[in-house]
Amino acid sequence: MEFRQEYRVQLLISQMYFCSHRSILFGSVAMAGYTAANNILGFLYASINSVTQACMSFTSQNYGVGKWKRMDRVLVDCLILSTTIALILGGGAYLFGPELLKIYTDDPQVISCGMEILLYTTVTYFLCGLMDLFPGSLRGMGKSIVPMILSVIGTVGTRIVWIFGIFPRFRSLKILFISYPVSWIITIILQVICFIFVRRIVYAPLKKREAAI
Numbered sequence: 001m002e003f004r005q006e007y008r009v010q011l012l013i014s015q016m017y018f019c020s021h022r023s024i025l026f027g028s029v030a031m032a033g034y035t036a037a038n039n040i041l042g043f044l045y046a047s048i049n050s051v052t053q054a055c056m057s058f059t060s061q062n063y064g065v066g067k068w069k070r071m072d073r074v075l076v077d078c079l080i081l082s083t084t085i086a087l088i089l090g091g092g093a094y095l096f097g098p099e100l101l102k103i104y105t106d107d108p109q110v111i112s113c114g115m116e117i118l119l120y121t122t123v124t125y126f127l128c129g130l131m132d133l134f135p136g137s138l139r140g141m142g143k144s145i146v147p148m149i150l151s152v153i154g155t156v157g158t159r160i161v162w163i164f165g166i167f168p169r170f171r172s173l174k175i176l177f178i179s180y181p182v183s184w185i186i187t188i189i190l191q192v193i194c195f196i197f198v199r200r201i202v203y204a205p206l207k208k209r210e211a212a213i
Contacts, residue, residue, distance in 0.1 A: 029107070029109045029110055029113055030113045030173060032105060032107070032110045032113070033101075033109075033110045033111070033112070033113025033114035033116070033117060034113070034114070034117055035104070036101050036104035036105055036110065036111075036114045037101070037113075037114040037115075037117040037118050037121065037122075038117075039104060040093050040097075040100055040101070040118065040122065041118075041121055041122060041125070043089075043093075044086065044089055044090060044093065044122060044125050045128075047085055047086075047089055048082055048085065048086055048125065048128060048129040048132065049132070051078050051081050051082040051085065051129065051133070052078075052082070052129070052132040052133055052136040053136070054078065055074060055075060055078040055133055055136045055137055055140065056136040056137070056139050056140040057140070058070075058074045058140070059071050059074050059075070059136075059137050059139075059140025059141060060139075060140040060141070060142075062074065063140060063141050063142070063202075063206075066206045066209050068203050068206040068207065071137070071140075071141075074137070075133065075134075075137045078133055078136075078137075079130065079133055082126070082129035082130065082132075082133055083126045083129060083130065085129070086125045086126035086128070086129045087126050089122075089125075090122040090123050090124070090125040090126065091122075091123060093118060093122040094115075094118050094119060094122050094123050097111075097114065097115050097118045097122075098111055098115065101114045101115070113173065116173050116174065116177075117173060117177050120174070120177040120178055120180055120181060121177060121180050121181075124180065124181040124184070127181055127184035127185060127188065128180075128184050130184075130188050131151075131154075131155075131184045131187045131188045131191060134147070134188070134191035134192055134194070134195045135147030135148070135150070135151060135191055135194075137195065138194070138195060138198055141198070141202045143198050143202070146194055146198070147191060147194060150187065150190045150191055150194055151187060151191070153187075153190065154183060154184075154186050154187025154188075154190050154191070155183045155184070155187050158179065158182060158183035158186050158187070159179045159180075159183050162179040162182065162183070163176070163179065167179075
């Protein structure tokens with residue numbers, strides 16, 4: 001568990017490093033806006049991560065007793081719950097963004113930059129929740145290595161390619177932070193494909209055990 005938590009922290013640090021490093025190119029105002037917006041994003045992460053941890057916990061419990069149908073139900077319920085929470089909190093964070101950003105700064109230019117960043121991070125944050133739930137479910141089944149590798153490739157890898165490949169051609173905060181939802185979508189696709197294959201392998205003996213009872 002400590003290894004997985006450490007990996008998650010390092011992954012988040014890597015993601016924030018690349019985007020914050022490029023934010024410096026737009027000056028101190030953009031960097032301040034990014035810092036303020038990222039503080040708000042941290043509250044969203046805490047909310048969504050709690051659902052991911054619940055998914056992993058309940059999946060592992062049902063996996064231990066061979067209740068594969070409940071494992072599917074846990075994932076579906078968590079997908080609905082995570083999406084609902086992210087849309088409400090993410091939409092609310094953007095809707096009340098100016099007021100929330102004023103907690104950290106009273107500079108109108110910084111708030112304007114922060115709002116532009118929030119548009120591409122908080123409103124689409126439900127994608128991050130979906131991205132985390134599939135590997136969370138797989139970890140509950142005892143399969144953590146491949147989802148971890150896919151998360152690194154999908155999030156950090158995509159953003160590195162985006163920042164050094166696409167961003168230099170279209171230098172703007174919009175293009176820089178669109179890398180967030182783009183990387184989440186790519187990672188979701190990778191994780192869903194992985195989940196389908198691993199699910200077949202893991203569920204096969206559980207179904208046989210249930211049929212033999």
